[in-house]
Amino acid sequence: MGQRQGSAATDAREVTRITDGSRDGPGHGKDDQVPGPYAYTVWFVCTLLEATVLVCAVRKNAFRRYLLLNLYMAASVVASIARYNILSHYGYSSKEYLYFYYYSDFLLTILLFFALTSLYSHIFAELEVGRYIRTGAMVLLSGTALFSYAVVQQSSSRLVTHFVVEISQNLYFVGLVLTYVLWGAVLKLRETRTRLIQLILSIGVYFSMFAANYALQNLYQSRASIFEYLTPLFGCFLPLSWAYAFWRIPEEARTVPARLAVVPR
Amino acid sequence: MSRKLAVILLAMLVLVGAMSLKTVVVAHGNGSVILANGGAPQPPIPWDNGGAPQPPIPWDNGKAPQQPMPGK
Numbered sequence: 001m002g003q004r005q006g007s008a009a010t011d012a013r014e015v016t017r018i019t020d021g022s023r024d025g026p027g028h029g030k031d032d033q034v035p036g037p038y039a040y041t042v043w044f045v046c047t048l049l050e051a052t053v054l055v056c057a058v059r060k061n062a063f064r065r066y067l068l069l070n071l072y073m074a075a076s077v078v079a080s081i082a083r084y085n086i087l088s089h090y091g092y093s094s095k096e097y098l099y100f101y102y103y104s105d106f107l108l109t110i111l112l113f114f115a116l117t118s119l120y121s122h123i124f125a126e127l128e129v130g131r132y133i134r135t136g137a138m139v140l141l142s143g144t145a146l147f148s149y150a151v152v153q154q155s156s157s158r159l160v161t162h163f164v165v166e167i168s169q170n171l172y173f174v175g176l177v178l179t180y181v182l183w184g185a186v187l188k189l190r191e192t193r194t195r196l197i198q199l200i201l202s203i204g205v206y207f208s209m210f211a212a213n214y215a216l217q218n219l220y221q222s223r224a225s226i227f228e229y230l231t232p233l234f235g236c237f238l239p240l241s242w243a244y245a246f247w248r249i250p251e252e253a254r255t256v257p258a259r260l261a262v263v264p265r
Numbered sequence: 266m267s268r269k270l271a272v273i274l275l276a277m278l279v280l281v282g283a284m285s286l287k288t289v290v291v292a293h294g295n296g297s298v299i300l301a302n303g304g305a306p307q308p309p310i311p312w313d314n315g316g317a318p319q320p321p322i323p324w325d326n327g328k329a330p331q332q333p334m335p336g337k
Contacts, residue, residue, distance in 0.1 A: 043305055079302075098309075140276040168300060172300070
């Protein structure tokens with residue numbers, strides 16, 4: 001009991017010490033403890049776009065057809081509002097915001113994973129392999145969870161938080177690979193549904209933008225301030241492109257694959 | 266090979282590919298994490314203690330030979 005109390009006290013001291021550290025960057029206010037107007041504006045626009053996706057899907061009768069995609073967007077809106085409440089109530093450097101941010105991110109990543117799996121079901125609908133896709137998704141999720149646990153099991157403190165952040169990041173990479181595999185399937189099966197292609201390509205570009213941003217950030221560490229402007233903007237890309245796909249592209253639209261013209265000699 | 270085993274094999278292949286990619290990317294990274302959900306400002310990771318060198322463990326007595334036990 002005493003040991004547990006001691007461990008909790010060390011935990012609290014460590015978090016306070018870490019979050020007391022200054023955090024420079026354009027997205028942050030002058031006192032380093034609150035996000036600046038730019039960060040708030042981008043966040044607000046992003047949340048507005050996520051809500052727009054839901055409105056567009058309902059107006060175009062696509063809410064139930066792409067249920068998991070819309071559930072992910074709805075969860076993102078709810079998470080944004082809750083994060084804003086916690087941030088304004090407890091502050092940017094608070095433990096409450098820190099833990100809520102990473103735990104909600106974990107849930108959102110799992111929802112995005114299932115949304116991506118639902119796109120597999122759409123692509124392979126004619127082959128009637130829904131059961132196998134569900135099995136594959138569960139095996140993949142369990143494997144990622146096991147791998148994440150194996151990585152963090154050496155951590156003596158905050159094992160659960162370590163695990164939550166690790167699995168979020170691992171699922172991000174799994175999602176990245178799955179999107180490219182899905183794009184390969186779209187090309188192989190000569191999928192023609194324009195809206196579905198737009199939704200899949202949007203996720204692919206979204207994941208790739210974050211990966212490229214991370215790589216460039218590490219390559220050019222002296223220009224970190226530029227990337228701090230860019231990273232939150234990338235978060236707006238997915239809701240923007242999905243809203244466009246639901247609003248502008250009808251379900252019946254088809255993309256005819258390009259064909260090579262045979263020129264008679 | 267049954268279809269179920271093929272699905273499990275494919276899932277494992279995807280997992281191996283993703284974790285290899287992650288290892289390559291993170292090995293060259295600065296310790297930050299990639300999170301791709303919305304535009305909320307990301308707080309620092311709870312265990313990110315900066316890049317300061319780690320001090321030696323207090324109970325590490327170096328490489329001096331150990332004294333034989335008196336009873337032996």
